[in-house]
Amino acid sequence: DTGVSQNPRHKITKRGQNVTFRCDPISEHNRLYWYRQTLGQGPEFLTYFQNEAQLEKSRLLSDRFSAERPKGSFSTLEIQRTEQGDSAMYLCASSLSGISGELFFGEGSRLTVL
Amino acid sequence: AQSVAQPEDQVNVAEGNPLTVKCTYSVSGNPYLFWYVQYPNRGLQFLLKYITGDNLVKGSYGFEAEFNKSQTSFHLKKPSALVSDSALYFCAVSYKNYGGSQGNLIFGKGTKLSVKP
Numbered sequence: 001d002t003g004v005s006q007n008p009r010h011k012i013t014k015r016g017q018n019v020t021f022r023c024d025p026i027s028e029h030n031r032l033y034w035y036r037q038t039l040g041q042g043p044e045f046l047t048y049f050q051n052e053a054q055l056e057k058s059r060l061l062s063d064r065f066s067a068e069r070p071k072g073s074f075s076t077l078e079i080q081r082t083e084q085g086d087s088a089m090y091l092c093a094s095s096l097s098g099i100s101g102e103l104f105f106g107e108g109s110r111l112t113v114l
Numbered sequence: 115a116q117s118v119a120q121p122e123d124q125v126n127v128a129e130g131n132p133l134t135v136k137c138t139y140s141v142s143g144n145p146y147l148f149w150y151v152q153y154p155n156r157g158l159q160f161l162l163k164y165i166t167g168d169n170l171v172k173g174s175y176g177f178e179a180e181f182n183k184s185q186t187s188f189h190l191k192k193p194s195a196l197v198s199d200s201a202l203y204f205c206a207v208s209y210k211n212y213g214g215s216q217g218n219l220i221f222g223k224g225t226k227l228s229v230k231p
Contacts (some may be wrong), residue, residue: 003157004157033218033219035221040223040224041223041224042118042204042206042221042222042223042224043158043204043219043221044221045218045219045220048218056218058218091157091158093158102148102160102163103158103160103219104160105150105157105158105159106157107155107156107157108157
């Protein structure tokens with residue numbers, strides 16, 4: 001099963017450190033999304049790419065957050081100078097454009113900032 | 115602003131009974147509506163969607179949902195619940211943005227469904 005893959009699955013870091021998450025989408029999918037989910041809440045949209053172009057960013061995505069999808073395949077989400085409020089599950093999803101809303105999600109990367 | 119509300123944090127149902135998980139939405143223009151399910155330690159899985167056409171939409175695992183434009187609702191239903199349906203259910207809405215392409219998905223807070231034997 002070549003679904004959406006996210007690494008690492010868990011990351012514990014100290015406040016102020018930088019962390020990077022990687023997402024490998026389903027290979028034929030040209031859209032890639034990042035969401036953040038905290039306990040008791042639904043996923044919150046962060047950003048999405050169509051191929052290598054970042055088409056939309058949420059206001060939630062502060063300047064400490066940056067996402068890339070350099071070759072239109074895998075993507076990275078970097079958080080600089082982490083804060084305790086960044087602790088959450090970071091979800092990646094992919095889709096084909098034109099298949100309205102049917103996203104395929106990975107299992108997520110859980111970040112704990114101490 | 116676009117939003118989704120799931121008024122129930124938890125729904126408890128006995129196995130074999132019908133279940134309903136409620137969702138209401140607020141979006142300008144025509145909505146695209148979705149249900150996703152999240153099992154423990156698993157990623158979110160697509161269940162069904164309403165884009166246009168028939169108000170009753172059928173999806174995976176025997177689930178269906180009814181789009182009601184006047185009540186701005188999209189409730190998830192199943193005629194006979196199974197213990198294995200116990201999971202977290204999320205309603206989501208999308209819309210066409212000004213460019214004509216689909217905007218991102220906005221999720222509700224989720225409803226925990228518990229089906230007891």
